[in-house]
Each structure stands twice: as C-alpha cells, then as structure tokens.
Amino acid sequence: MDLVARYATLAIFAVILYFIIDFIIGEIANAVDISTLAPNIKYYLCRLGIFKAINIYVSLLIASWFTNKMLDYLS
Numbered sequence: 001m002d003l004v005a006r007y008a009t010l011a012i013f014a015v016i017l018y019f020i021i022d023f024i025i026g027e028i029a030n031a032v033d034i035s036t037l038a039p040n041i042k043y044y045l046c047r048l049g050i051f052k053a054i055n056i057y058v059s060l061l062i063a064s065w066f067t068n069k070m071l072d073y074l075s
Contacts, residue, residue: 010070021062 045051 006074010073014066017062017066
C-alpha cells in the first residue's frame, strides 16, 4: 500500500509540474512577443533551430531533475 501511495503522489506531482511549466512558458511567450517588434528575427531564430535547441535543453533539464527526484523519493 505504501508503494501505491508513493506512485499516486508522484503522478499528482508530475501533473502539477506539467501545468506549472505550461503556465510559465505561456507567460514567457507573452513577455517576449517579438512578432510585433521584428518578424525577421523570429524567422531567423526559427530557421536556425534556436527555438528547437532551447526547447530540447529545457526539456532535458526538467526531465533529469524530475527523474532524480522520483528516484530519491521511491528509494
């Protein structure tokens, strides 16, 4: 029963973390709205893959942090 409670807690934490990250990314996107200032900059950043690289880096950072916390909690 203890293991089920731990997995349930972990699942709830993952859902909350997902919504927090989604909210923060939305706020950053609104704050850094460069489409009105310089559409060419947005095009070049997207074309060079800068946005994709930042997304991969942040995703790996969060995934590694969450995995470490999950392993610490379950062990």
